[in-house]
Amino acid sequence: MEFSSKLIEQAVDAFAQLPGVGKKTALRYVLHVIKQDKEQSNNLSSIIARLKTDLKFCSNCHNISEQEVCEICSNAARDQHTVCVVQDYRDIMAIENTGLYKGKYHVLGGLISPLEGISPSNLNIETLVSKISAGSISEIILALNATMEGETTSFYIFRKIAPYQVKLSAIARGIAVGDELEYADEVTLGRSIINRIPFDSLLKK
């Protein structure tokens, strides 16, 4: 694409760095910002700057936080002995929205993916292991995507923490609530039969 203005070109390049945004979409965003009220575009501009200055990663669980230690880690009312391992901040949001988990989290910051060049050393796995070796954790719950990358990462963590005395579980795979059996894929359906659960546990919630 050829732009008549150098500034527009630079702005398109900057927006095109966002995930899933190509040059055409970036140009759409740029034209929208040009049309916006000055107040709105200044707000977007200043908030982007503040994201880098005001936010940190929690020193304990690597969650995004405005403090040195995040709200969940500093909340004494939560179960200190259970740690749920997730990929990123969005997964914490999703699990918190269920209202059914009261333990702590550990954010990996990604999943092992040789295709994208993400190896275990790029993830927060070492800090998880040292937390476990410190000894105060009784259960680790792996809550990673049910994808190739998620399963690989789960298996890697399983091997890493095998030497330690800690209960390791993974969130259940099965038929989603509201789904019809006949449309479920074979792997999911097969697993849901093998990992069948006592019926009365379905009645709890």
Add this chain to the structure above:
Amino acid sequence: MEFSSKLIEQAVDAFAQLPGVGKKTALRYVLHVIKQDKEQSNNLSSIIARLKTDLKFCSNCHNISEQEVCEICSNAARDQHTVCVVQDYRDIMAIENTGLYKGKYHVLGGLISPLEGISPSNLNIETLVSKISAGSISEIILALNATMEGETTSFYIFRKIAPYQVKLSAIARGIAVGDELEYADEVTLGRSIINRIPFDSLLKK
């Protein structure tokens, strides 16, 4: 969606103002900015601010420009008597990329759309009419989308400039180069037969 951080919530709201961006996509953008190098996010932030301060709309054709009068309008080598009417900056880019048009432009800034609350008074139509009434223009080419909104706008402009002595044309509708006839819709195919062109004009380019 509930966010643990007020800042993240504000940032998601700011990004969600961009066209076609919902809260989930906005959150993806926000998390990406948090992970980015400080330099990159500062660049995005400052360039958004500059878009509003450094860019203007050309006083003649309403195109986006870094000067008071845009490069195309101030280019004396271009045909001063032909004006191509387009919806926005992207259409100018597309037409300029063909390299086949050497006249000037007039940017409407949108299309008439009662559903979106855009009426003729929201568009740069009056300035087009006064340009024509000034008398130096010999041809107006309507290059608007082949949609309901585009056709409505074309027809509105046609009626507005009917009193003036100016040639009015519209870009050709027909089978796109590379398309197969059997997959073309009936309206397009029908029009392409009615508006058939001398064969030798196909040989020129």
